[in-house]
Amino acid sequence: MKIFISHTAADKSVVEPAALALSRAFGRDNVFYDSWSIQPGDGIIDKMNSGLEDCDCFFLFVSERSLTSEMVKMEWQNALMIHAKRGMRFVPVLLDDCKVPAIFLQKRYIDAFRAGMDVAIRQMIDVASGANIYHEEDATFQNLKAYARLSKGSGVDIEVRAEMMMEPISEYAVVLESDSASVTCPGEVFYRSGKGGPIENDRGMKCIPYIVAIDRPTVKGFPFRIRVEDEASISVQGVFHAAGEGRFERVPVVVVMPDDVFHFGADIEVPLDDVCAPGITQEDQLAALNKIMSEALSKSEPHGESNKDNGA
16 A cells, blocks of 8 residues: 655644654555655655655645645646546545635545544544554644733733644633632633642642633634633643543643733743753753743844844
């Protein structure tokens, strides 16, 4: 079984876990994926043609971005011709809520946008082999991210965003050190909220989970907003998403340090996992923070000053 994966580089963070899972199931030599199938110095068109000629199953990752890629367009057009000639399997994999071209609608497609990437990967393996031989992959795609924005007052605004796919269940837990916080959902007329019993974090510290939920999915472009207020200092220990009955999964948190509060010259985004992971030393924390801030500030440098320096 020879497999060809067609995608745009802009979707690579979503596509790579699927490519790795397919390579484990069928062998890397049997999966055409640009990251390992095209090496520096190779002719891209020649490699693409070679991969398509040997292909038994063509997976096209369909998104707003991939539909505007000329290279992806060239791949799926050639794949459709091969499909017509010798019956190669042509399987679209839907990544977002884009307008699917009519020519794809006659094909049965895999809906990763609504079903989620884990389900989509299992379906891809099933389509290619007819048997469920899914292997857990090392790379994972985090569809949800929580952006915690510090404010001038006593509050923290958390925005949980769906990066690509829809999350049908919008139930989240914000874990805080304080048991006297107020946790609300601004902009939502109806929402459910509650406070759980004490739990321990990675350092053995007792914390309080605050549960909030609404009856709509979390969709790209329509984030779930949470407001945390407390007279005491606010220390967000984590944000979690309900992944099943009584089961929550951690959501990566990015702390946004706004320029109007800290006066860095730009908003600084600090991924908590990079600086607060279990076992990380204080020296490593400072190094990670310095790197993040240096990169952010260099990007915010006025173009006039950059051009002046480059011309010196």
